[in-house]
Amino acid sequence: MKSKLKKIAVLTSGGDAPGMNAAIRAVVRSCAYHNVECVGVYRGYEGLIEGDFEILDARSVKNIINRGGTFLKSARSKEFMTKEGRQKAYDHLIREEIDALVTIGGDGTFRGAIVFNEEFDFPIVGIPGTIDNDINGTDFTIGYDTALNTVVEAIDKIRDTANSHNRLFLIEVMGRDAGDIALNAGIGAGAEEILIPEQDLGRDRLVESLKRSKKSGKSSSIVVVSEGGQIGKNIMGLADYIRQNLTEYECKVTVLGHIQRGGAPSCFDRVLASRLGVGAIDALLSGEKDIMIGVIHNKVTSVPFKKSLEGSNKIDQSLIRVADIISI
Template sequence: MSKIKKIGVFTSGGDSPGMNACIRAVVRTAIFEGLEVVGIRQGYQGMLDRNFWDMTARDVGNIIHLGGTILKTARCLEFKTPEGMSRAYENLKSHGIDALVAIGGDGTATGANLLSKKFGMPVMCIPGTIDNDLYGSDFTLGFDTATNTVIEAIDKIRDTAASHNRLFFIEVMGRDSGCIALRAGIAGGAEAVLLPERDTAIMELIEKLSDQANNKKTSIIVIVAEGDKNGGAYHVAERVKEKFDFYDSKVTILGHLQRGGSPSSFDRVLASRLGFAAVKGLLKGKDRQMVGLRGNVIVLTPLEEALNHPYFKLEEDLLEMINVLSI
């Protein structure tokens, strides 16, 4: 039998759509199982500041549709020090917290893993990041919503591009992952996609744009992932314009627009499944695990493996389709 009586839940790092739905699932599952739940506001900083919230089932009502996170989030350099981590642990224990559910990206999971290894506090991590860059889950929380946001923007920009015979370079988020760029490029009918995982020479891009112009394309959309090695959309646009001026070129940086908004149905269901499974895992004695979705099945992956295993989530058929479907 589990000795856990009170769990803490927190969000950390960048926010992602679906975090609130996940908090809701953690809180209500834990209470249903007879546990107490403490919300830790502002992530690891909240542990240091004792910013604790004893939560009830009613505290998470009417939040499943909200973007952002009701628990707030923050970066915390002090937690990375031995003294900061020790103080955070002492604050958790003095509040009676026996285990943690951490919702965030790789930095969040790294901190939770170190805390658990050092002090023996059970932790379960839920991959909450729009970048879709964590091993152990086919999809991370917020990725679907962020991709849909990008697609909506592409659709609107294409209207203008087609009306003015323009070439648009659209920069999307994802850090060192091209998952958003690739899927948005396919769904948005982009003519080219520049990805961190694939080296695309500027002259290669120019040749492709020239071929499309010769094929009487009246407008072109190029998606540039922010981690692309050519230096971002503005730099790519400037280098292209030096050699290729058939179209009037414009640049759009979507930025943090992609991180907000009401989560999609997919992300709401995924958040609920992951939050539910995290609490169930703790009650079964699981520790230092990443809760993920693989092939529509919820699975647990050891944090060490999730954080250190090389990942590559770009589907080969989608990479080929970009060239085939853009002729």
């Protein structure tokens, strides 16, 4: 049975991810399809506190499906972490006669939604938007596929230089607590070694592996390092250790940084974002709340917010085996 929601707000929070605009577009147009008014909230929870709202219709979101970032902007709000800040946000929602909220973001966004729902019993549905792919209850998060392709393209270009100069490149990618980007991009780009937070290989094992690669005839090597890799304090320290213990290579470091977050979303991310945006409105109109909309085995599904935060998706052990086998 469909609920009688008349006005739904949507916001993006936390780090931006390619495909967020596609998700906003899907939310807005789903609202229009169901004759529900849609309100865009600028700058995430900070805009919610300040009442930075704008009515959006189907034409408001034209020509944004191909754009990276988020046109609603994003911000991390310290004030929303306080009860007084959340009260201000709730007051603005009630004053504008908003009946429900769609939040697009990662774990921090969902934690804020959980607290807000507990305090005010306000209907909220989340859409996972983060390049790290570290949300439980969904096979993929919006932005992850685009980030992977960005990283692989960058590594392909760096390999040209590595091959030309017989160099060892350490390439740091995002993923403080999750190694999905490093593992998948490393396999896709043919890296000799991949260092991820979920697996502590140790610096000595890495050096020995690189020595074996050199003896086997490899004139250059690529090592992909997740920024949360258990290999030392930072990638520069790792590079110094390798230089001291492996003189066969000239060791260089490249930190890809925020380039991984930008750019036009891939087709996969555009389709995923569109499916999740429609799914979020369907869930709210069916009376669901305090949930995240995800995709499992290519089917749109919903999980409670709290379950989505019960540890990130487990790393695929079979991929680690694949990486070990094909990097010899």
